[in-house]
């Protein structure tokens with residue numbers, strides 16, 4: 001059997017591991033266009049701030065690929081010849097497949113304003129982008145950052161850490177409004193202002209001006225002019241569907257796959273940020289732009305490609321990240337509706353978070369320690385934990401295992417209740433163990449789930 005994997009991200013690597021766990025003899029070719037191969041994309045944020053050197057991003061060595069019997073091929077696939085079962089690389093090289101996996105990810109949505117072609121305008125997709133941003137930050141003093149969500153904030157923090165003065169433009173009236181509530185947005189914005197970041201609300205770029213082909217200022221739609229040495233944007237991501245589209249595979253916003261990660265061509269599978277996966281519970285196809293689901297989808301695709309029938313079951317959406325220096329865990333369904341800053345999905349985001357659940361909000365917190373839970377009829381549907389992470393593990397379990405919380409429902413909904421205390425007591429009773437209160441925030445999450453090789 002000849003397996004071809006396009007894309008050396010976490011979905012592609014997980015698929016390879018899964019194939020090998022079933023088929024030790026088949027030939028596996030991994031085609032990737034990123035010259036740096038596999039590395040932690042969420043970790044790029046910590047490289048930007050200078051907290052880690054880039055070598056820490058790499059968790060797989062070339063000999064690991066050898067041990068797995070993988071043939072790595074650096075290049076870009078430009079066409080799939082479905083009838084003949086070949087892929088064509090740039091340079092007219094052809095590789096045959098019996099089973100093909102498209103794990104080509106998603107790329108930043110381009111900033112569609114005049115002047116976006118100038119030098120000094122950046123997005124953050126790959127290590128190459130991160131290196132360019134770091135290099136440019138050394139040359140300048142003032143940066144403009146555009147967009148909501150995690151990646152825009154990572155750009156803000158990276159540039160502040162590199163000594164730049166940052167103007168942060170939000171198209172709406174607060175930060176990440178489709179996931180965070182008003183209080184949570186304000187916690188983050190307050191921290192940014194303390195770091196010296198200047199926030200602009202209802203701010204949209206009309207044009208980028210340049211000097212000798214290099215960005216020199218931006219003009220906002222309200223005619224404010226901001227001088228700047230660089231501009232970085234993160235307004236959304238676009239699944240890379242063009243290969244699939246050109247070969248007449250079914251696509252919507254992503255490549256449409258069933259629960260087996262199989263496209264409408266039985267020999268072609270898709271996984272990760274590019275895949276829009278059928279969810280039998282929701283009865284519709286969903287995109288998750290998260291690291292852990294990408295890995296799990298890759299594993300499921302790999303097993304099915306090698307002949308093991310395995311259904312992908314979407315787990316409760318979970319993201320542990322850092323927002324303005326605060327460890328933040330987002331679990332399950334917490335949605336607030338629309339976010340003007342974002343065009344569709346953003347990185348580290350799940351469509352699940354945007355759905356307004358049939359639930360009531362209970363929250364408590366002060367300053368940087370904050371807990372919000374979405375209370376359903378008998379279970380918790382979602383939670384946001386900012387700062388102290390004592391409750392994040394218990395909440396993950398309560399939500400994923402659909403633990404019946406009827407006994408504390410009224411307490412949670414009492415406006416005077418200390419939600420954290422109610423939950424700590426509940427968890428202690430439920431497990432028979434006391435919750436250990438963590439005094440520090442949990443360490444950064446470079447490789448949210450490391451591949452096992």
Ligand SMILES: Cc1cc2nc3c(=O)[nH]c(=O)nc-3n(C[C@H](O)[C@H](O)[C@H](O)COP(=O)(O)OP(=O)(O)OC[C@H]3O[C@@H](n4cnc5c(N)ncnc54)[C@H](O)[C@@H]3O)c2cc1C
Nearest residue numbers: 007009010011033034041076077105272273289290291348
């Ligand atoms: C800055 C940043 C921060 C993030 N933060 C978080 C976070 O906090 N939490 C979280 O859960 N997720 C986060 N993510 C998202 C997470 O990294 C992605 O969900 C995950 O990496 C998707 O993996 P993938 O394998 O589907 O795609 P990718 O990792 O994008 O890999 C796709 C690969 O395919 C290659 N490729 C594309 N087209 C071709 C072609 N035609 N031929 C050959 N190769 C091709 C690309 O070069 C790339 O290497 C973040 C991502 C970024 C960039």
